[in-house]
Amino acid sequence: MIVMSLYRNTVWFLKGLREYTKGGYESAAKYFVTEDLQVDVTGKSYMITGANSGIGKAAALAIAKRGGTVHLVCRNKDRAEEAKKEIITNSGNESVLVHLLDMSNPKEIWEFADKFKTENRLHVLINNAGCMVNKRELTEDGIEKNFATNVLGTYILTRALLPVLENEEGARVVTVSSGGMLVQKLDVSDLQLEKGTFDGTMAYAHNKRQQVILTEQWAKAYPKIHFSVMHPGWADTPAVRLSMPDFYEKMKNRLRTEEQGADTVVWLAISAAAIKHPSGLFFQDRKPVSSHLPLASTHSSTDDEQKFLQILQDMALKFAPSSKL
Numbered sequence: 001m002i003v004m005s006l007y008r009n010t011v012w013f014l015k016g017l018r019e020y021t022k023g024g025y026e027s028a029a030k031y032f033v034t035e036d037l038q039v040d041v042t043g044k045s046y047m048i049t050g051a052n053s054g055i056g057k058a059a060a061l062a063i064a065k066r067g068g069t070v071h072l073v074c075r076n077k078d079r080a081e082e083a084k085k086e087i088i089t090n091s092g093n094e095s096v097l098v099h100l101l102d103m104s105n106p107k108e109i110w111e112f113a114d115k116f117k118t119e120n121r122l123h124v125l126i127n128n129a130g131c132m133v134n135k136r137e138l139t140e141d142g143i144e145k146n147f148a149t150n151v152l153g154t155y156i157l158t159r160a161l162l163p164v165l166e167n168e169e170g171a172r173v174v175t176v177s178s179g180g181m182l183v184q185k186l187d188v189s190d191l192q193l194e195k196g197t198f199d200g201t202m203a204y205a206h207n208k209r210q211q212v213i214l215t216e217q218w219a220k221a222y223p224k225i226h227f228s229v230m231h232p233g234w235a236d237t238p239a240v241r242l243s244m245p246d247f248y249e250k251m252k253n254r255l256r257t258e259e260q261g262a263d264t265v266v267w268l269a270i271s272a273a274a275i276k277h278p279s280g281l282f283f284q285d286r287k288p289v290s291s292h293l294p295l296a297s298t299h300s301s302t303d304d305e306q307k308f309l310q311i312l313q314d315m316a317l318k319f320a321p322s323s324k325l
């Protein structure tokens with residue numbers, strides 16, 4: 001177990017140095033097709049969670065610049081309004097709306113989605129909000145905070161918005177996961193990490209693996225929508241500076257910009273090229289890549305994946321206003 005964990009972490013870090021850094025982005029970008037992002041998305045509607053900062057804000061700006069209506073879903077009014085102002089100023093697009101929502105609060109998410117659906121259309125949902133809380137903390141509902149935000153919140157928002165997405169031709173759901181998930185295998189016996197010593201980085205990696213599995217399952221269940229999940233690379237954002245200070249100190253000169261981190265998010269959300277790939281894949285730098293390291297034994301069984309979905313569905317239903325799923 002310890003040897004496998006050491007193997008996974010070492011292989012992953014070496015891969016990261018080569019591929020996830022600014023240098024990795026620049027090498028990959030030589031093969032990008034510029035025209036892929038020369039798209040006018042006027043008339044289309046995009047929702048981005050955690051859009052007041054980092055990768056989410058950079059993605060929102062890129063989409064606004066191309067004419068899209070952008071719904072910024074954020075938990076803090078001041079930070080959200082500031083981001084909205086900045087996006088409008090820098091894009092010249094006034095169709096930028098703020099919605100206040102805490103992604104770790106399942107009941108609020110159901111209520112938000114129900115209201116949103118009656119008032120808006122939605123072509124693309126970008127599940128970007130994420131956190132790495134380094135101590136084991138519980139939300140007011142008694143759910144481990146990383147799991148509540150990164151997994152249950154993402155699950156409920158996506159499930160609740162499916163009907164409005166299914167109304168649109170070519171709807172997409174893009175989920176911002178992390179290459180960190182490559183070091184973890186789905187563990188349905190301890191989704192909220194109640195056993196053993198709590199490690200925020202590992203909790204985060206588990207959550208990001210769970211997002212990949214969710215995407216694969218959604219792709220099978222909802223063929224009308226194109227689902228993708230991605231790794232943005234290592235980008236210089238508040239999350240990295242605050243939650244991983246040691247990593248940040250070591251890597252700060254090699255980190256990607258927020259725009260470079262957002263590049264594949266935007267590509268998956270708006271390009272025609274992205275939806276030529278099958279639904280449900282894991283992307284890095286505009287390419288589908290394996291969601292497993294070689295010989296890392298991180299594949300989960302169909303049984304475990306079904307159990308995982310069932311647990312999420314049961315948890316989600318507990319907070320739903322009426323029977324929703």
Ligand SMILES: NC(=O)c1ccc[n+]([C@@H]2O[C@H](COP(=O)([O-])OP(=O)(O)OC[C@H]3O[C@@H](n4cnc5c(N)ncnc54)[C@H](OP(=O)(O)O)[C@@H]3O)[C@@H](O)[C@H]2O)c1
Pocket residue numbers: 049050051052053054055056073074075076079101102103104128129130131149176177178179231232233234235236237238239240261
């Ligand atoms: N940067 C990287 O190197 C990297 C690498 C791999 C994956 N990612 C992923 O990229 C995504 C964006 O992160 P980032 O690096 O751009 O960091 P960031 O700038 O800190 O952005 C994270 C966003 O998520 C929001 N958020 C966190 N918890 C929330 C909650 N409970 N409700 C609503 N919003 C919440 C934050 O809001 P506040 O401003 O209110 O905190 C912020 O807007 C995350 O999913 C992260 O896991 C980043």
